[in-house]
Amino acid sequence: MRSRRTTVGAAVSSAVGLILLAVGCSGTASAVKPASSAQDTGTAKPVVLSLATPMGASDEFRAFLQNVRTLSHDEIQISAEFNAHHEEGPDFEEQLLLDVQSGRVDLAALGSRVFDIRRAPALGALTAPLLINSFDAEERVLGAPVAERMIREVDGGGLTGVGLLPGSLRRPFGAGTPLLGPEDYKGRTIGIQESKVADSTVRALGANPQWFGAGSSVAGFGGFEQQLVSVNGSRYDEAGMIGTANVVLWPRPIVLVANTKAFGRLSEDQRLLLRKAARQAVRGAGAELREQEHSALESLCARGQKFAAATPAQLTALRKAVQPVYDQLSRDRRTKEYLDAITALVRDVPAEPPLSCKG
Missing domain, CATH: 3.40.190.170 (Bacterial extracellular solute-binding protein, family 7)
Structure with missing residues (x-):
């Protein structure tokens, strides 16, 4: 399955927040345009951020995307590409991280497991064997203060952690x-x-x-x-x-990670809003995943x-x-x-x- 990108449009906004009607195959993540914003253009246009993920358009993202739209009053919009690098071998998540580091995409959502090898080994605690064995346990952990500390482990090398979401x-x-x-x-x-x-x-x-x-x-x-x-x-x-x-x-917790330069181009309020949208998406995620x-x-x-x-x-x-x-x-x-x-x-x-x- 090739990657698919969805963009903002009113046709399905009430159903899935910022995930919109698929417009067909778009190729690789490099086809997604990086951030544009009012700060860059001097206009009142919404900030548009590109997000790529190797996963499909599931409920794991729906709450986060809807929260961004609601909290920003549509002033921040996300163009999401699903199934990015999905069929490109075992290192598909590593390839997506390289896309974020290079600035080809602004944001990525991917499993925390890819970080435990070399970038943020401390995130290995989230996938310690047989420890988190229910959706309720995962939601409790990612809704606790320890999650706020853990997401900072991914900072560095052109990456900035935004939030942690529960996964399957x-x-x-x-x-x-x-x-x-x-x-x-x-x-x-x-x-x-x-x-x-x-x-x-x-x-x-x-x-x-x-x-x-x-x-x-x-x-x-x-x-x-x-x-x-x-x-x-x-x-x-x-x-x-x-x-x-x-x-x-x-579990497979999801890390929301941003390109550091793209994240830095946002205002402080916009950065805080994205983090808040991620935190709020944790609540109730267990029931949706179940x-x-x-x-x-x-x-x-x-x-x-x-x-x-x-x-x-x-x-x-x-x-x-x-x-x-x-x-x-x-x-x-x-x-x-x-x-x-x-x-x-x-x-x-x-x-x-x-x-x-x-x-």
Whole structure:
């Protein structure tokens, strides 16, 4: 799927805020024009910011985009390009970050996992294995003061953090037999998206990680990790893999990041407005994401997708097996501070109910 760009127009504004009627394929992210503003032109025209994301036009962005429109009274408009670099290999999120750094786009929305490798390793705390295991827990963490500190980790190298939004929950799927306990992972090749934490986790479980691009084939893998919405949309269920009903490996929080120069051209009030729009988008996001997951689950169940549940003993064994990942993350002082804060926030939040096709 090639990237699609949507621009501002009244036809669908009441339905989706600033996500507007698709105008067809626009090529790569470089086709999106960078910011123009009243400050640049001396006119009263609205500020127009380009935003690119490898994801589709989902509810994960709807609240943020609507908040920008409402808070700015239409004085800030966002031209959004979806599915950017979506089929360009395992490093599709890295390529999008380069677009932001170079100024080809003003803003990007992408998974926090891409930052844990070299740009902002402390963000790895957000995807520590088995820690944030429900939409409610993710919403609580990203609505807490610790999220305001964490977003500043991405600042530097031409990038400025704007906000953190909740994203989908990532679950394991196994070929032939489900991935329930550590013994089920041993010797398998597990498909993952680009992430140091995911790499370390898969290795700790005795498997071999293999990065693969969004929407790419999972044929030949012994298993993979993915959110239900993507499993459904990419029809990964056709590979015959069995999902683990009661294991959430990690969430996929979304980082809103800006080109530093483009962000600096905005007034202080405009910058504060974008940050406020992101913060406000966190509230209620869990319910929206859960609804998306339930819809995907219904479609998958109708096509015969199977799930199996890990036993309490297997869940305990999984937590013990991934302890080396926590030890590694905790070697960095700031990462450990974030881990401790997140652990305290989610301690009393129930895990997401097990997936089931029985209704």
